[in-house]
Structures are given as C-alpha cells and as structure tokens.
Amino acid sequence: MNGKAIRLRPHHGLCIRHFTGKGYSPAFVENMTRVIAGLQAAPETDIELTAGADVLCASCPHNQSGRCASAPKPDGYDRAVLRDCGLRFGQRIPWDEFERRVEQQILRPGRLEQICQGCQWLDICRGQSRICNN
Numbered sequence: 849m850n851g852k853a854i855r856l857r858p859h860h861g862l863c864i865r866h867f868t869g870k871g872y873s874p875a876f877v878e879n880m881t882r883v884i885a886g887l888q889a890a891p892e893t894d895i896e897l898t899a900g901a902d903v904l905c906a907s908c909p910h911n912q913s914g915r916c917a918s919a920p921k922p923d924g925y926d927r928a929v930l931r932d933c934g935l936r937f938g939q940r941i942p943w944d945e946f947e948r949r950v951e952q953q954i955l956r957p958g959r960l961e962q963i964c965q966g967c968q969w970l971d972i973c974r975g976q977s978r979i980c981n982n
Contacts, residue, residue, distance in 0.1 A: 859929050
C-alpha cells in the first residue's frame, strides 16, 4: 500500500467511470475532473472506502459539514457497491484494483441500474456506459 490514501465513497467508483463533465456546479465539475485526472495518472494510488464525505464531496452542494443532505440514498449505493465488490468500509485498496472490481462485479454483469436506482444522474450513465478491458 502507498502512503496516504484518498478517501472515496464506494459508489463514486461508478460516478467516476461515467463522468462526462456534468455536475452540480462548476466547482464540483472542476474538482471531479482534477480527482479523476490524478487517479488516471497514478492508478496505483490507494483509496480508502469511506462512509462519510470524501474528496469528491468537498465541492458538492449536498455536503453539509461533512454529511450528505441526500442521505440515505447514497448510503444505499455505497453498501451495494461494497457488497457486490466484496469490500468493506475503511478498507484501503489501490484505485486500479477497485476500478477493476467495479467493472467485473457491477458493470459487466449489468448491475448499474439496480445499484443506482433513483439516482438523478443515472440517465447520463446509461448513455455513457463503457466497458474497459482491465
């Protein structure tokens, strides 16, 4: 494992895969773009799967002092991703391994819509679904 891990909510592994430059605000889009670029540049970066606010939540208008105003919906997305990927909150894992598990356990089997049911961004993800060869 590498030094300091990036805190990431499990369902954000799906959001990152389907990000198209749209978001809640220009600040949110800029932060998301920066985080994704960092992960792509260093895919071996460790992430820590967190139940609370993460690096992407920092610029989200739903972030109210580290708590999501949209809860419990995103909490359910997190639990579903962990369940399907065989992971747990607090676990540290290299980003590329997490991305591979999301691909193999959720995206390839077609579980995106089940996990993200009720998400306001799901239509974008449906249109942007892409399979990687990891």
